[in-house]
Amino acid sequence: MSLTASSKVVTANDLRSGEVLYLRFPHSWTPELAKASVIKDSDLAKASLAFAQGQPNAVVGAYLSDVIDEIDGPKASHFRETFRSTGPSNYRHGKQEV
Amino acid sequence: MYEYSSFDHEFIAERVTQFRAQVARRLDGSLTEDEFKPLRLMNGLYLQLHAYMLRVAIPYGTLNSRQMRQLAMIAERWDKGYGHFTTRQNIQFNWPKLEDVPSILQALADVEMHAIQTSGNTVRNVTADHFAGAAADELADPRPIAELIRQWSTDHPEFQFLPRKFKIAVTGSPNDRAVTRAHDIGLRMIVQDGLRGFEVIVGGGLGRTPMIGKTLSPFVPLDDLLPYLEAVVSTYNLLGRRDNKYKARIKMTTHEHGIEEIKQRVEAQFAKIKPRFAGADLQLLKDIEQHFAPPKFKPLIAQVEADSAPAQTPVFRAWLDTNITAHKAPGYAIVSVSLKKPGATPGDASAAQMRALAKIARNFGHDELRISHEQNVILPHVHRADLPQVFQALRQADLAAANIGLVSDIIACPGMDYCALATARSIPVAQQIATRFQALKLEHDIGPLKLKISGCINACGHHHVGHIGILGLEKAGVESYQITLGGDATTEAEIGTRAGPGFGADEILPAIERLLLGYLKLRLDRHESFLEAYRRLGLVPFKALLYPQTRKAA
Numbered sequence: 001m002s003l004t005a006s007s008k009v010v011t012a013n014d015l016r017s018g019e020v021l022y023l024r025f026p027h028s029w030t031p032e033l034a035k036a037s038v039i040k041d042s043d044l045a046k047a048s049l050a051f052a053q054g055q056p057n058a059v060v061g062a063y064l065s066d067v068i069d070e071i072d073g074p075k076a077s078h079f080r081e082t083f084r085s086t087g088p089s090n091y092r093h094g095k096q097e098v
Numbered sequence: 099m100y101e102y103s104s105f106d107h108e109f110i111a112e113r114v115t116q117f118r119a120q121v122a123r124r125l126d127g128s129l130t131e132d133e134f135k136p137l138r139l140m141n142g143l144y145l146q147l148h149a150y151m152l153r154v155a156i157p158y159g160t161l162n163s164r165q166m167r168q169l170a171m172i173a174e175r176w177d178k179g180y181g182h183f184t185t186r187q188n189i190q191f192n193w194p195k196l197e198d199v200p201s202i203l204q205a206l207a208d209v210e211m212h213a214i215q216t217s218g219n220t221v222r223n224v225t226a227d228h229f230a231g232a233a234a235d236e237l238a239d240p241r242p243i244a245e246l247i248r249q250w251s252t253d254h255p256e257f258q259f260l261p262r263k264f265k266i267a268v269t270g271s272p273n274d275r276a277v278t279r280a281h282d283i284g285l286r287m288i289v290q291d292g293l294r295g296f297e298v299i300v301g302g303g304l305g306r307t308p309m310i311g312k313t314l315s316p317f318v319p320l321d322d323l324l325p326y327l328e329a330v331v332s333t334y335n336l337l338g339r340r341d342n343k344y345k346a347r348i349k350m351t352t353h354e355h356g357i358e359e360i361k362q363r364v365e366a367q368f369a370k371i372k373p374r375f376a377g378a379d380l381q382l383l384k385d386i387e388q389h390f391a392p393p394k395f396k397p398l399i400a401q402v403e404a405d406s407a408p409a410q411t412p413v414f415r416a417w418l419d420t421n422i423t424a425h426k427a428p429g430y431a432i433v434s435v436s437l438k439k440p441g442a443t444p445g446d447a448s449a450a451q452m453r454a455l456a457k458i459a460r461n462f463g464h465d466e467l468r469i470s471h472e473q474n475v476i477l478p479h480v481h482r483a484d485l486p487q488v489f490q491a492l493r494q495a496d497l498a499a500a501n502i503g504l505v506s507d508i509i510a511c512p513g514m515d516y517c518a519l520a521t522a523r524s525i526p527v528a529q530q531i532a533t534r535f536q537a538l539k540l541e542h543d544i545g546p547l548k549l550k551i552s553g554c555i556n557a558c559g560h561h562h563v564g565h566i567g568i569l570g571l572e573k574a575g576v577e578s579y580q581i582t583l584g585g586d587a588t589t590e591a592e593i594g595t596r597a598g599p600g601f602g603a604d605e606i607l608p609a610i611e612r613l614l615l616g617y618l619k620l621r622l623d624r625h626e627s628f629l630e631a632y633r634r635l636g637l638v639p640f641k642a643l644l645y646p647q648t649r650k651a652a
Contacts, residue, residue: 016196079575091178
């Protein structure tokens with residue numbers, strides 16, 4: 001086992017709606033970053049990304065994204081990923097909709 | 099306005115049918131994403147940060163009320179109740195679901211609209227002066243030519259895989275409102291010895307390497323225009339680089355080969371292909387021109403002219419001062435409807451607002467609407483006697499902001515709130531600046547100002563040609579905003595100069611405030627605009643306003 005340089009999650013967009021999704025072990029997708037599975041092992045990171053890329057009829061554009069692993073779940077470490085996890089700032093649309 | 103022929107209807111219907119089948123094959127797994135992506139992009143469907151985005155062409159920015167109502171219907175039925183008008187006279191829907199897009203395209207086809215060639219390395223939506231057919235300073239309506247170019251370039255078999263995207267803008271007025279010098283081809287109508295033609299400008303463009311277009315020909319007679327354009331695009335198609343996308347636009351081809359070589363090649367190609375056109379293009383143009391006959395203007399009624407009416411309120415007068423432009427027909431005005439109410443998202447209109455605009459256009463505007471590259475809506479033909487009623491109707495729809503051409507009339511791209519390419523947000527910056535200057539009540543004192551914001555180097559927000567341009571970038575893991583000064587999108591087009599280091603997200607508003615409050619002290623008098631003062635004084639005093647610490651340290 002070798003550790004990744006930083007904690008990671010697998011993220012992608014939903015094929016049908018385009019919504020941002022995160023991989024949750026073992027085999028499901030969640031729209032909430034806080035519920036995503038955090039990966040620290042580089043072999044597991046590769047395997048998880050391969051799993052996501054092997055689901056072309058569910059998700060599009062899967063990649064590994066750096067996160068900060070906190071007690072209440074992972075937080076994005078880059079502002080772009082923060083915006084992806086929250087939605088636009090001008091309307092309460094997407095993930096901010098009740 | 100132009101009405102589709104049976105050929106147009108069949109072509110669009112066929113494309114909708116094709117795309118419906120392609121989406122079905124993607125959803126059932128028969129097509130991979132790699133196979134599907136070019137097919138969806140051919141139909142204007144992007145995948146953005148949070149959702150799909152459908153970009154719909156509004157050819158030369160012209161809409162009728164039926165089309166505007168249909169856009170409202172689409173926004174409500176398949177999106178989140180609004181649309182975003184762009185700097186390329188398109189409308190973007192930010193939240194469509196993949197399986198709904200074929201039905202949206204069908205709804206567009208029902209009102210003679212489509213999303214074809216709003217993406218990809220093709221000739222994109224042809225844009226035009228948003229006052230076309232109405233402006234007092236116009237030589238002739240440029241839209242018949244724009245429509246001819248649209249028909250010629252749509253599905254043109256030679257030009258479906260150009261080295262890079264290709265943007266054409268047309269103006270029929272000596273005062274350029276279509277930013278022709280920042281397009282791959284810009285066409286400026288000229289009348290020479292009684293003969294109508296165009297100055298053909300090539301190699302303009304913003305983005306990573308901004309360039310002002312160069313004159314390829316000072317005058318191409320109307321009769322030669324389409325074969326000449328075909329010669330230009332054909333020359334570019336062969337000569338343009340395909341090894342490096344950052345060097346693939348015609349501005350780079352022109353830069354690398356020189357305008358003289360491009361001219362020689364174009365003229366040789368023109369001589370070769372001109373006989374093939376055999377006048378068919380001119381016959382087609384004649385037919386198209388019939389569709390653009392001016393409306394039957396009502397006579398001038400001096401007694402009820404809005405601007406001589408005694409019962410004007412101050413808000414109506416303020417709106418008349420900023421949102422009205424001279425019309426070529428006596429007794430008429432061009433109304434610019436601002437989509438920039440301070441605090442709102444520049445270019446957004448709700449479905450209810452779209453319906454209100456459609457109703458006003460039908461009742462008071464000869465059924466015509468325009469979308470400007472400045473992300474506003476134009477009612478091109480309003481009788482001055484109807485202006486009070488139009489203003490009231492706009493107020494009821496929350497569309498009566500009196501700020502056209504002022505600091506809060508900001509162009510802003512969607513930025514990182516939506517766009518997958520963006521490096522920083524644009525919309526909140528625009529909202530903050532507009533709200534702040536409204537609160538300061540200084541907009542009218544500051545006067546004419548073009549402030550333009552892009553959320554990445556691709557420059558959809560035209561920041562290079564803003565009097566003040568703001569470019570959002572990433573620097574050391576946070577949003578950073580670079581300011582350029584002295585840009586100009588008009589006939590004297592100019593690329594702005596970068597003022598210095600970028601500002602953090604919380605520093606950009608104070609920086610703009612220092613800059614504009616400082617300008618009020620620097621100007622000769624209130625008649626000297628920001629751009630005029632900048633041109634007189636140069637960068638140094640404005641830079642000192644932006645970076646006071648540096649000045650102290652020095």
